[in-house]
Amino acid sequence: PQLANQIAAGEVVERPASVVKELIENSLDAGATRIDIEIDRGGARLIRIRDNGSGIPQKELALALARHATSKISSLDDLEAIMSLGFRGEALASISSVSRLTLTSRTADQSEAWQAYAEGRDMEVTVKPAAHPVGTTLEVLDLFYNTPARRKFMRTEKTEFGHIDEVVRRIALARFDVAITLSHNGKIMRQYRAAKDPSQHERRLGAICGPQFLQHALAVSWSHGDLTIRGWVADPAGSRALTEMQYCYVNNRMMKDRLINHAIRQAYQDQLKDDQLPAYVLYLDIDPHQVDVNVHPAKHEVRFHQARLVHDFIYQAVVSVLQEAGT
Ligand code: ADP
Ligand code: MG
DSSP states (O other): OHHHHHHHHHOSSOSHHHHHHHHHHHHHHTTOSEEEEEEEGGGTSEEEEEEOSOOOOHHHHHHHHHSSOOOOOOSHHHHHHHHHTOSTTOHHHHHHHTSEEEEEEEOTTOSSEEEEEEETTTTEEEEEEEOOOSEEEEEEESTTTTOHHHHHHOOOHHHHHHHHHHHHHHHHHHOTTSEEEEEETTEEEEEEOOOSSGGGHHHHHHHHHOHHHHHHEEEEEEEETTEEEEEEEEOHHHHHHOTTOEEEEETTEEEOOHHHHHHHHHHHHHHHOOOSOOOEEEEEEOOGGGEEEEOOTTTOEEEETTHHHHHHHHHHHHHHHHHHHTO
């Protein structure tokens, strides 16, 4: 159990949702405006992500997979070796070492698409011609098939899909301009259309957070110096119904931040004598030099250099929204 716990804490490729997150981030990095995600059996059988991004040139395909040629992650030692190299820059190689991964891609200046996959102990990469529009498809079959310890940690299909859905929601809330679909076992579960302009943002907000959040949402838009906060907080009635809905982005990265939670809660308490943490979707923009971000893929932590200032700024923003709304 100790080894199992350590592996569980490793969080490199913790579960299907972490694969989905890495792959969507790659698609976004490639400038995709449309991302289609297909999942079978909670991601244990299949994760397929297709984008219309810039694609990968034929001569770089093998490199994208083989950068870190681990054959298997079957012991803690192997796992730690991978982690110590930093998971960043190693996502495809890591995922490929614990699944059957196929990469198919075409750039705009290639007339042909190419497909790459790695196999065997040495993760030898094979590249061959394929059919694909400009963009990339990553197909991950049989995740953890060669790492029984990891596979045992996968929960039910429904639970794993729930985690995937949550990853997709978070990203969809950060990128209103990107069209995203998510299907499970052949059935379309989510379909987020791209918002052409900010007037369409509430449509996606409603699609992700539900009509109830939308109905109770108070818009936030507040600036001071080089701090800006935008988004929505739910009024107390909405918040009581949606207790788990706290989405916070710092410079468009999803964060879980105690300081921000505290500032918002304090504002509700002082204004409304309401003691619970409200539901919210908020975007804080701040000079990147004023924050340290823990880039560990699973942590989402941030430290503000001027914590007091940021706290008071958010507090003020929420207080003023509550006063304006007359709640
Ligand atoms: P990182 O994203 O940190 O560079 P990854 O292992 O996630 O490392 O990806 C390796 C490389 O493969 C990326 O740097 C990028 O060049 C390429 N790549 C991966 N996915 C895509 C994609 N969907 N579209 C275009 N290029 C991609
Ligand atoms: Mg990546």
